[in-house]
Amino acid sequence: MALLAGTDLACQSAAFTTDAFSDDFARCLPILKDAGYRRVVLGPLDPSARGIEALGARIHDAGLAPITMAVQSPEANVRSGGPDVRRRGFEQLRRTVEMTQRMGGDQLNGVPYGVHGDAATLPTEREVATTAALVGDVADEAAAAGIMMTFEVVNRYETSVLNTAEQAGRFVELSGSKNLRIHLDTFHMALEETDLLGAVAHALPYLGYLEFGQSSRGLLSTGALDLAGILAGVRQLGYTGRYGVEGFSRVTMQEPVADALRIWGTTFTTGEEFVRDAAALFA
Known part of the structure; x- marks a missing residue:
């Protein structure tokens, strides 16, 4: 089943593996391409790691583009009240931009x-x-x-900085940047928003990436969220940007990553099962 023409769709690689340098990751790329995806979302990477350029080349050779992820740590955190920690956080974000450029990517996601x-x-x-x-x-x-x-924009259990589209819009305005864009995720929105389509409408002037995840974190066709209805609604609002899909199952993830994300069960058995199911939403 082909994706709707013009749909720029990405998939979080954790559906297959949380190790981007593994054989499992290399095997997922032709599956994503065959299913109609244009991009693959990577987990956090060390910008100084060996093989970054080769990883980018592997993704591009498969006919896909990488989306990288920005993160902070207690020692390098732009939110910190300590100027040295704040400076290190800023430099960490800049290194992630540079890494994205080295990989040939044109999108950087994450919680910066x-x-x-x-x-x-x-x-x-x-x-x-x-x-x-x-x-x-x-x-x-x-x-x-x-x-x-x-x-x-993530939920209250993952950050206290901003949890809603309204807060995100204010954050963009405070940034003073004409280039900063919002990333909304239906999983988090369902926890924080009283009106999901209203939230999308509020963020629309700054919305760069809209991600679909189910209440169960599993197959998009199985869960409490009416994702088909949400997709139809955001299209009616006029959103024409990039989309993503995300699902997590403990059997496809490295244990420390699964633990950190509180993924305790098997929501699907293979990444291919997830991406085929998710692609059907956009057909």
């Missing part, structure tokens, strides 16, 4: 505004403004290199 999983305390308005300005500076640098930088 703080440490993923740090949801214990609310940031002050000043902290949010400072963080937004730093992320906006990196987005401008990325745009100059031909890369669209997005930031994912």
Whole structure:
């Protein structure tokens, strides 16, 4: 079943494996291409790791494009109140932009505004403004290199910085950047938004990437969310940007990554099962 013409669709590679340098990852690329996907989303990578350029070449040789992921750590965090830690966080984001360019990518996703999983305390308005300005500076640098930088809006259990489309729009405005874009994910939106289509409409002027994930984190055809209805609604709103799909199953993931994401069960048995099922949504 072919994707609807013009659909620019990406798949999170964790559906197959959480090791981008593995044989399992190499085997997933022709499957994605055959199913009509244009992009593959990578988990966090060390910009100094050996083989980064070769990984990018492997993806491009398969007829796909990579989407990289920006992250922060307690030692390098643009949200930090400590200037040295904040500076290291800023430089870490810049290195990720440079890595994306080396891989031939044109999109950088992730949670660049703080440490993923740090949801214990609310940031002050000043902290949010400072963080937004730093992320906006990196987005401008990325745009100059031909890369669209997005930031994912995740749920309250994963961050306290921003959880809704309204907060995300404010973050873009505080950044002062004309290039920073929002990444919405239906899984997180279902936890935080009272009106999913209203949230998309609110973010639409800045929306660069819309990701579909089910309530179960498994097959898109099985779960509590009416993803077909949501897709029809966002198309009616006029969204014409890039889409992504995401699913997690413990049997396809390295155990530490599955633990970190709280993926405890088997929601599908193979990545191919997931990508074929997900592609049917966009047919």
